[in-house]
Amino acid sequence: MVRIAERLKRLQPAATRMASERAADLRRQGRDIISLSTGEPDFVSPPSVMEAAKAAIEAGKTFYTPAAGLNELRAEVAKYYKDRFDLDYAATEVIVGSGAKPLIFEACAALLDPGDEAILIAPAFVSYVEQIRLCDATPVVVETDPETLDFSLDDIRAAITPRTRVLILNTPNNPSGRIFSDELVTGLCQLAIEFDFTIINDEIYERIIFDGLVYRNPLNLCPQARDRMLHINGASKALAMTGWRIGFAIGPQDLIKRMTMLQGHNTSGASSIAQWAALGGLRNGQAEIDQMRDRYQIRKDLITRRLSEMPHIRYIPPQGAFYIFADIRQTYGKKVGGMTITDDNSFCEALLEQAEIAVIPGSSFLQPGFFRMSFATSEEIINTAMNRMHAFLSQLR
Incomplete structure (x- = not known):
């Protein structure tokens, strides 16, 4: 039997990769999953x-x-x-x-x-x-x-x-x-x-x-x-x-x-x-970088405007990168679709099951009570995801 080194037995898998791979697996099963989990630009590498x-x-x-x-x-x-x-x-x-x-x-x-x-x-x-x-x-x-x-x-x-x-x-x-x-x-x-x-x-x-x-x-x-x-x-x-x-x-x-x-x-x-x-x-590539950054600005403005309209959630306005880190502690104790939210992990699980949106719990980043989602994706996908998220949050009781 192969003996694994103790340092690798202690190693935990990357939560970002696990979330994106799970979203891909659910898509293969026919689920209409929107993944906002991966920190990857949706742009093809420039000329x-x-x-x-x-x-x-x-x-x-x-x-x-x-x-x-x-x-x-x-x-x-x-x-x-x-x-x-x-x-x-x-x-x-x-x-x-x-x-x-x-x-x-x-x-x-x-x-x-x-x-x-x-x-x-x-x-x-x-x-x-x-x-x-x-x-x-x-x-x-x-x-x-x-x-x-x-x-x-x-x-x-x-x-x-x-x-x-x-x-x-x-x-x-x-x-x-x-x-x-x-x-x-x-x-x-x-x-x-x-x-x-x-x-x-x-x-x-x-x-x-x-x-x-x-x-x-x-x-x-x-x-x-x-x-x-x-x-x-x-x-x-x-x-x-x-x-x-x-x-x-x-x-x-x-x-x-x-x-x-x-x-x-x-x-x-x-x-x-x-x-x-x-x-x-x-x-x-500077001109190409500027063009991509301008698109990220549009997406950041869109997703923060949409989130500002939603109940039970508070976000920290991003100044750079392409992520929203949102505080969802107000959702603790609430229920949706037979699922009870007790922490950021259960919130992300409920969001995936009930709204088919994949995001990363804040505890994976050493900050429980939050979740991360990427807006490095098209405005169309962002709007669809925000429609689902708004409906999900409005259903919490």
Whole structure:
């Protein structure tokens, strides 16, 4: 009998993948399920990406790349950070990986020893906890104010111990779409300097911003934290390249070197064609990114307007990304179709069974009492889903 490692026995499946796969399974059974569970743009990758990929294929660029990624792509990422944030990074301070998520895991593996601690700010992306645990380290969750989803710097300070090695910052946030204030982000940077830990700054949604707001990189606010900051970014969200699996990490050269060594023994590097495709998108895709962001703005305005008309629900207005994170605690104790809502999991189950809408419970993001739904889909689908949700909420008794 095969003996499974204890660390994998503790591993929990990703709730986002489980929800989307269950929705697909129900569709195969003939159910008319609308899935708002997956954080994936519904746009096909734009021409700047496709044309670069075709050119790479026709030129026969199908060989291994350096483990850290194509030199041209790493240099272009460094240029992007200079152009967008006025931050000076060399290509040797950039690594390209098979998506942002593997790079976060590589960073955790490079920074965390068994028994170390990593601070997470709830709500937090579903994979952070499991990746920290896979490194035999301990996730330390700091709660936020459920009315605003803002954290307290005093609470962060209280969570820091001599074993604290990492804090993961995600803004614009998945699942809430929150952009944390300059004051809060600056405070985190100052704490990282004071207590000598590394901030993994997951800013994968930094190009999807709404209502004329501006995203600022933490180092624009606190340049002194440069040696304690690793940026995580990529092509999946802004360039609609989820299936190409291309992410970037930008940070201190020694950390990038260690992550590259790990990647060399693991994947050997990302797909060559996908890297050339991402290079085309970075160089020539800004107008296409702007067009997609404008469509997300329309969808955000539509879904928030529709939700504002519904009973028993309160949402946190998203400032970026493409998610709504809604507070459904007022529905607790209510019934619909013979089902009683007792928590966010039972709410999502009832919504799926009674209204045929698939969403993700907030407890999967360390924030019980909420649920997440994506609006990275057409206005027609959003309107249909909101009609069903309004009817569902109106039936609660």
